[in-house]
Amino acid sequence: MANKIPVGILGATGAVGQRFVQLLEHHPWFETTELAASDRSAGKAYQDATNWRQYTPIPDSLQTQVVKPCEPNLDCKIVFSGLDSSVAGEVEEAFAQAGYIVLSNSKNHRMDEDVPLLVPEINPEHLGLLKTQRQRRNWAGAIVTNPNCSTIGLVMALAPLHRAFGVKRVIVSTMQALSGAGYPGLSAIDMLGNVIPYIGGEEDKVETEPLKIMGAWQHDAIQFADCKISAHTNRVFVEDGHLETVSLELEKKATPEEVADVLANFSALPQELKLPTAPIPPIIVTAERDRPQPRFDRDAGKGMSAVVGRIRPCPVFDIRLVVLSHNTIRGAAGAAILNAEIMKAQGYLD
Amino acid sequence: MANKIPVGILGATGAVGQRFVQLLEHHPWFETTELAASDRSAGKAYQDATNWRQYTPIPDSLQTQVVKPCEPNLDCKIVFSGLDSSVAGEVEEAFAQAGYIVLSNSKNHRMDEDVPLLVPEINPEHLGLLKTQRQRRNWAGAIVTNPNCSTIGLVMALAPLHRAFGVKRVIVSTMQALSGAGYPGLSAIDMLGNVIPYIGGEEDKVETEPLKIMGAWQHDAIQFADCKISAHTNRVFVEDGHLETVSLELEKKATPEEVADVLANFSALPQELKLPTAPIPPIIVTAERDRPQPRFDRDAGKGMSAVVGRIRPCPVFDIRLVVLSHNTIRGAAGAAILNAEIMKAQGYLD
Amino acid sequence: MANKIPVGILGATGAVGQRFVQLLEHHPWFETTELAASDRSAGKAYQDATNWRQYTPIPDSLQTQVVKPCEPNLDCKIVFSGLDSSVAGEVEEAFAQAGYIVLSNSKNHRMDEDVPLLVPEINPEHLGLLKTQRQRRNWAGAIVTNPNCSTIGLVMALAPLHRAFGVKRVIVSTMQALSGAGYPGLSAIDMLGNVIPYIGGEEDKVETEPLKIMGAWQHDAIQFADCKISAHTNRVFVEDGHLETVSLELEKKATPEEVADVLANFSALPQELKLPTAPIPPIIVTAERDRPQPRFDRDAGKGMSAVVGRIRPCPVFDIRLVVLSHNTIRGAAGAAILNAEIMKAQGYLD
């Protein structure tokens, strides 16, 4: 393990933090050496501080490790942040200021002009923003964010189509898993035989984040994609995996077969670089008429692939499809880890 | 009870048939006197022939009534049909031919040019088709249909808006209840923590039925509404109540407040006539940000009202909203009963 | 309404408090005139203070009524308490001291030597304890309790059998509904496809409360029943209705038919007195091999009957059976109301 890069996890006791711990356990490049969380947890052994909810056990090496407070004196240069947005803003800034590379899963800085909202398969060139970020903010470190868990599946399907055909307008309706609300999240008695057609703040994220992610990199800045998105977000009784029905208006007409081809053949820099967490392929196209389904397809590509099905003509727009992605892997912890991997591969962590 | 109109139920042992039995138990105008079902059930006492799944018990008077075969020699003039579409076509025609008024819940004849697809609040004048129907088919009786369970909520929200503002394009995504698939319907192990993004034949119904229902009555025929609909239909783990997210493009722009006003103030002939099953109001507009929800709102208006919420601007079209309706009451048995009521009120049953 | 007895509800904004409000709405004897809750709610309109989760709306007359603090200056003589056990002890005592009759649903005083743990069908004579209670505690009012929601179904099945055959030993395993844990209660993501084989403090209640309830009334005191109970309590993904599997050792042997007869023919003082909330019959015996089931049977007797099924020989003890009762009606608010009714009928409220 001597040569692995030590990393810390902010918010290590929460739902996303636990996923970081789990996904990093056997990571070939990174090794979790620091666990940090709120003052309530700081000072306790990790196994006592966290209500562990993953299906694999806490890694042996971390069970009794003492949780530290979220202060920028951790013994590592890279931190993954699963902090709640109520505190992530300031804490992450403090770490960046102090020279840490912060891989953030929080919404606070995603739409900041000088912060990359990174999906390595789509916009790796947006890492160019870090130069501006450091200059403008006078930071030794940096903040790089990954998108919201309901944005990611959509934008993974949209981006290749936008490149190939131009996506003008999108209407999306989501059916989102319980784990997206953290732990304990929703009440069992509210969700029994029920759907809640509202998720606070979520629709705005789905409507704006893809425009930045698919934005062109011009003159050291991002030119937002010229595309309109309307999102309906709903909570359903599913453990993991956000399912989204999507209708697309294209600039250049395309048949369902052409759309399927573009998606199925999509590959990008993380796949070329063989990044450890990069799924191959990043997008799986299924021909079965009743797929993707959350329970059966969310783990595709170890939870890092988007699965697209039911590609068919739309009587109102041009194309309709269904997309699924794992909300706590590709939509949270796995995304941040892939971001760190591409940064490493491109020299940003040196 | 001497003065009540005797009615029969075709497919009385099935899920929709049971709902007919239940909803007609205390009906002020109709009395169930005949129960008919497949040959497998014919000859048995109703309580032995049916696997009763309603929350109220089988009406005393029908428990031991002998189920008859679905042949047009029942002792009544009006039949409610909950037959499966695999057999409904021929059986319902045989009854109509033999002089029965058939209130059909099946898809078989819904889109026939000379068959009303009736929603009494929207298109009572379409009953005018019966004249043509009888002439053309040389029937003593008639067939009148109600829409699919996923069409009804949508069209109840659309029709008043179409009248007020003109609806040009609609993209709808449904989250439909288990009971829509009949009994036993879906497998529990398929639906545990899952969503199935496909319902066979459903999207076509949602895309075409509203155009007929909202069609203008001109020269003894229906002029289909000039409107395009795109539907994504999904099955979720909910007992009753189909929830739909809807984006609308309007001819004449309208604010969310104007849309809410039109829907909340909507009233129509069934309400004027005080038909026993007509809900007041037919459309309930809720201002709570996370409603309607299937479990809490499906029984509004005894399951006959549509509940509309989250009326807000759509960044792609003009207006977005969520609509819920009870799929086995307003979307099936209750709809057919309301159809019979307006026919009675307008002299079609004399 | 002039002649109705005014009553107050303590903890009116909680889950049990809401049930009190709902069940008392059309009560022929009582009228809710006072709503009291924690300081967080006091001063607010009821509809703003409570997150209403019942299927019927808040009664019109109470929607804007101002919630008061739980202090013994309410304008009524009788209070129903749905307070959480963390506060119920002191608050209820303060009310009793101040002259109020407190119908308590909390565990705090259930096992007190001088407090009736009342099930009107089983031990109405235990109200005789009130004399001692008032003397000993120097109270103008009184506290009367109802059993835990998992005790009630069991004891309703046990008591008639204890009288007829003598019950020596009982092993019971429960499958309890979510609503028993209050609101918001359990996490949806914990309960998805899961069972939790532990409910804090519950097994002790099930093992001890029936012994007091079935206790003999001798010399102004309760002689606990000589019976041993072992309880396994489990939480399952059910909205309402606690299901319990029970094995019984009897002193005097009895066949399943004899047991069924005793239960099906059981009737008691509340039924004789025709108390408004008394179910007829109090125990429903079902012969269907796969019943009772929570969703289909919990509302028997408007939620006040216990439903017993699968009465059969036990290879280890003598008799086995399954019992279901509605945990928030017969197991909470409905129980307390029935207690008040029998007190009224017997002159304890004069």
Place this chain on the structure above:
Amino acid sequence: MANKIPVGILGATGAVGQRFVQLLEHHPWFETTELAASDRSAGKAYQDATNWRQYTPIPDSLQTQVVKPCEPNLDCKIVFSGLDSSVAGEVEEAFAQAGYIVLSNSKNHRMDEDVPLLVPEINPEHLGLLKTQRQRRNWAGAIVTNPNCSTIGLVMALAPLHRAFGVKRVIVSTMQALSGAGYPGLSAIDMLGNVIPYIGGEEDKVETEPLKIMGAWQHDAIQFADCKISAHTNRVFVEDGHLETVSLELEKKATPEEVADVLANFSALPQELKLPTAPIPPIIVTAERDRPQPRFDRDAGKGMSAVVGRIRPCPVFDIRLVVLSHNTIRGAAGAAILNAEIMKAQGYLD
């Protein structure tokens, strides 16, 4: 793969058959070379004949393999049978007659006097019955069975305790997963927010099979254990994993700590022999007060361990506990594979 033993799967398209295919994919000793199923499936490619429901894909090598009829001309000597009990009896006999070793998961022959009902950790010596079986039936092959999915967890907990302390009487109440009913199994709408307190034929199996399994091997025959069991079996909304609450009367008194010690330290021949599918340890004792839970603990030991928790005194008998085991792995396919492994290790497959 040259040295692996070729095996066939009877009923390969069903739920248990799929589990055999999945669990054998990377088996170090066995290789699936023959797939057999009903005439409906015979002649089709496996991927077309089966509605694959496992989370891992069909092994590449078997996707297009042609399914054969269940006739004893398969090219292997060992067959695993996941056949439904309606056909298993005759088919399995035909195979045994024809010289095949049949590892059967069906109930048909479990209680036959000359058929081992094998749990390798408990009664490997019962394989001695095969000598009698072959003589008496004049078979070249043999049938070896594994217990019912609800028996296995119970008997794994009972057997070590029976040896250590003597188990006299047992009352068990199960909460069984959906997958135990095969596919499609139960209706989703029946199971929504519900428990079904009845599983046809199940209680008899739980009450009798353990007595044979724990039976002493004397004079080439099994002396059934002298123990009485009473079972209540219930179906709950859980995907996999049968949970059971158990009360035990012991001959020799023991403390919860002593019971926990015996269970936690239990190890047996399969563990000594390091059989590929033998879990280490076979029984996991958990000290967490609310475990085992089906979703979090069923995969312990790759689904082959039983997990025991809540060991505590029983006020009626001596000891109470909760046991969980994976019903389609340890309770079906995995059990049969472990049976084959111990037979191989002991020379029964030579």
